[in-house]
Amino acid sequence: MGPDVTSSPFPLLAEIVHATARYLGALTVLDDRALAAPSALPGWTRAHVVAHLSRNADAMTRVLAQAAEGEAASMYETAEVRDRDIDTTVAELDAGGLVADAQESAATFEQAAASYGGPLDVPFSRVVGGPAQGTVADVGGMRRTEVEVHHADLLLDYAAAGWPEDFSRGLIGRRQAELGLDGPSMVLSSTDVDGLWKLGSGAGPEVKGTAGDLAWWLVGRGGGSGLVSSTGELPTIPRWR
Structure with missing residues (x-):
C-alpha cells in the first residue's frame, strides 16, 4: 500500500507520488536494449538516468532519516560515492533489476516522507560537510524536479510538453x-x-x-x-x- 498522501503534511508529496507513478509506468516497457540507448544527457544512457533517480531517492530518504534524528543531514557521503553508486547500479542490474530498484527506492522515499514527523527547517547539504542545499521543506520540490525532468530525459513519450x-x-x-x-x-x-x-x-x-x-x-x-x-x-x- 502506498503512502497516505491525503493526510501527510509533507510538502508536494501528492505531486511526487503522481509524477513517480507516471515515471515508473514508463519503465515497465523498457528492455535491456532500450535502456542502453542514449538519454538527453551527454554520456548517459537511459539506464544511467534510471540509476541516478533511484540513488537520488535513497539520498532524499537519508536526509529525512538524519533530520528526524537531529543529525547533520546530507544527501551523499561524497560526490565520488554518488557517481560510483550510479555506475555500479548500471553495471550490476539488468532491465528487470533496474525497474525493481526504481520501484523500491521510490516507495521507500515516499513512505519516509509520508511518515516524517521532524522539523522542516533542518538544513541539509549535498555531501558531508558541504554547503547547505536547502532545508527539509525543500526536499519535496527537489524530488519532484528530479522525477519530472529526468523522466523527460529518457526521451520516451513523456516530454516537457x-x-x-x-x-x-x-x-x-x-x-x-x-x-x-x-x-x-x-x-x-x-x-x-x-x-x-x-x-x-x-x-x-x-x-x-x-x-x-x-x-x-x-x-x-x-x-x-x-x-x-x-x-x-x-x-x-x-x-x-
Whole structure:
C-alpha cells in the first residue's frame, strides 16, 4: 500500500507520488536494449538516468532519516560515492533489476516522507560537510524536479510538453532566481499560459514559447526548439547542475 498522501503534511508529496507513478509506468516497457540507448544527457544512457533517480531517492530518504534524528543531514557521503553508486547500479542490474530498484527506492522515499514527523527547517547539504542545499521543506520540490525532468530525459513519450502547468511555472521561477540579476538578460513570454518572466535586467530579447519549452531550455535541454527570440538569436544559458 502506498503512502497516505491525503493526510501527510509533507510538502508536494501528492505531486511526487503522481509524477513517480507516471515515471515508473514508463519503465515497465523498457528492455535491456532500450535502456542502453542514449538519454538527453551527454554520456548517459537511459539506464544511467534510471540509476541516478533511484540513488537520488535513497539520498532524499537519508536526509529525512538524519533530520528526524537531529543529525547533520546530507544527501551523499561524497560526490565520488554518488557517481560510483550510479555506475555500479548500471553495471550490476539488468532491465528487470533496474525497474525493481526504481520501484523500491521510490516507495521507500515516499513512505519516509509520508511518515516524517521532524522539523522542516533542518538544513541539509549535498555531501558531508558541504554547503547547505536547502532545508527539509525543500526536499519535496527537489524530488519532484528530479522525477519530472529526468523522466523527460529518457526521451520516451513523456516530454516537457506534458509537465503540469504549476511545475513548468515553478521551474521557470526557480531558474529565474538561480540566474539572478547577473545572469543573461531577457524577457520570457509564455504562449500557452499566463506568464511573463524577466531575467537579468530584462533589457535583452523577448523569448516566446510554451511554458514547458521555456523551462526545458532553461535547464539546458532541447537547444531552444520551439522558442522564438525577438532578435532571431537565443541568449546563452549557463549550465544547470
